[in-house]
Amino acid sequence: MLKSEEKLIYGIQQIGIGVKNADEAFKWYATRLGADALIFDDNNEATYMAKYMGGKPRNKRALLGLNMQGGGGYEIWQYLDREPVAPKKKFQLGDLGINFPCIKTRNISATFNRLKTLNENILSEICTEINGSKSFYVQDPYENILKIKEFNSWYANNKLDVGGISGAVIGVSNIANALPLYSSILGYDKVVYDKTGVFKDLASFKNGNKKFRRILLTHSKKRVGGFCELFGDSEIELIEAIDTKPNTIFEDRYWGDLGYIHLCFDIRNMKKLSEECKEMGFPFQVISSESFDMGDANGHWGYIEDCDGTLIEFIETHKVPLIKKLGININLKNRAPKKPLPNWMIKAMSLKRVKKFN
Template identity: 45%
Template sequence: MSQTAFSDCITGVQQIGVGVKDLQTSKFWYKKFLGMEVLVFDDKADAPLMTIYTGGKVHSRHALLTLNIAGGGGMEVWQYVSRTPVSADFAVSFGDLGTFAAKIKCNDIDAAHRFYLAENATVSAIMESAHGSRHFWLTDPHGNYFNIVEGHDWFRDPAPTHNVGGVYGAVIGVSDIDKALKLYRDVLGINEVVYDVTGQFKDVPQPAYAGEKYRRVLLRKRGKENGAFSRLLGGVEIELVQCLERTPRKIFEGRYWGDLGFIHLCFDVIDMAKLKQQAAAAGFPFTIDSADSFSMGQAAGRFAYLEDPDGTYIELVETHKVPILKKIGWFLDLTKRKVQKPLPNWMIGCMAWSKVK
């Protein structure tokens, strides 16, 4: 199978979903520490299409999507309204199966690290990765890890306080990297192998696991002028981590989608029908498909889910309608344009007028 066969369907990371107990508190933390201050939607509704992952019952939720206008994917902050969200009943460890951390792009590692230290955030020391780049780990008040890494493409300069942009990708624990590559590299088209290394590593976020043996593969997809929001979303980085000396546990074992932690990684798609056909042929059928346009607040699109070989949730969204300037009721209907062509920079910049409050 060609490693580039499906790469044109995915334009970048649209967002990462995180389940929280208190959406209001969480959104302000992500605004201050990750620059997620642009509000795309804020929606309270039932989630009838997610019953496959919510115990066969329709549950209500409050969700909002925020962006960092410097570039990169956003964050979908998600809170159950109809039930109390549940945390893992074990300490999640590096290499456990599922989305372990969100990757956040940064244009000045030292300045960002100083900012977090000055704000008493929980951060690791600055470390060196397997390919020599510098990074560190930030932990939010809920225990979620964010890998702050060197960014390679920007829509705008990030704020000089935190010096970070949006979501670049994720660190995902898998049981077999070779099987996982069939999805992340061959189907999703994140096909540049930056490194493929096996051994013990000093740059893991939990020192207790630094002496264990892992296989780690960093995949990258360079940003292209392909898709309405491609200039904003930029490139993608996915690090796959396989434990070689410990049997990893599934991070969402025995829990519902939407419970506490990273619930999905979402990619922006420009041809959902084509991707559905080709993903199924590769052995990754959609488990959920809205088929038609589905509204999320003032945004709308076709969304779908598939799972990696370990059951990690991957969301796919083909955007149909998005608010550009909500104050004057300006919404863009992407079904009426050539979606492969990037939107003008000034138009995307207008989205920054809608702020998290």
């Protein structure tokens, strides 16, 4: 049984992406990055997040796409009652907020060549990072930058060269101030590197020849329970601009506007987590009712802000539908919290893969 004083983080569930056309964006992430398992398609009115949407509820559509080889997914989010707003200033590396997600690949040359053949907007050649891993950058059709990076944590192999999200690069104003949230609350307690300087792997960015401090974090303890095997290991890189003044990516814009709107973790024991966040100076800004519907799925969720206002979401998943017509669901609410879901149950989620697009 889960001790009352214990909270669990199962892994990165998804990154939220504000778009103008959810169907079009889902198709791109499904066909280019393999995130074709449609976990939910939610048209519920967004009410709880009113404080981040101009003070009132908004009509929206949200689709969650997962790559069943493992890793986090993409919550494709679209306003239905207003035109989403683009950033006022051109992105520069180190801006405050989610700079880009990291997408794992088992064969970086194959991924690079496949996306190049598809005429996608590749922003850099394959480069070697501080810790020796290789990566490159690509831009989706909606001006969001993604880092494709070698990674060795996989759930399955369906012969596609890419998996899901294995981490994120987040711009912060002061790494020392940001660390308590990311290293303690989120459990990224192991430092892979902590370097300050000018970096060759950032050369493709307009301000990539400037000085930055970069700290790459991972978790020393293996995640346990729930969907931990599917989500897999993950990393967070915090980047602090030294030579330039960073902009705030979502300054004077709403949550759900264009770009990366939040980073979401799948968790257990929301009550304990909220107490811990408050105690460490990161109180919940929004929290849902105890079991809130997300399309055909449901769960308990809430948001905090990091030191620079970047939104971190937590979801305590209660139910994921497998075959809606037959009423077959994955129910996590009464399961032993440290016991991973069996493989057959996770693999059954492949039934939700979308194989044909208009």
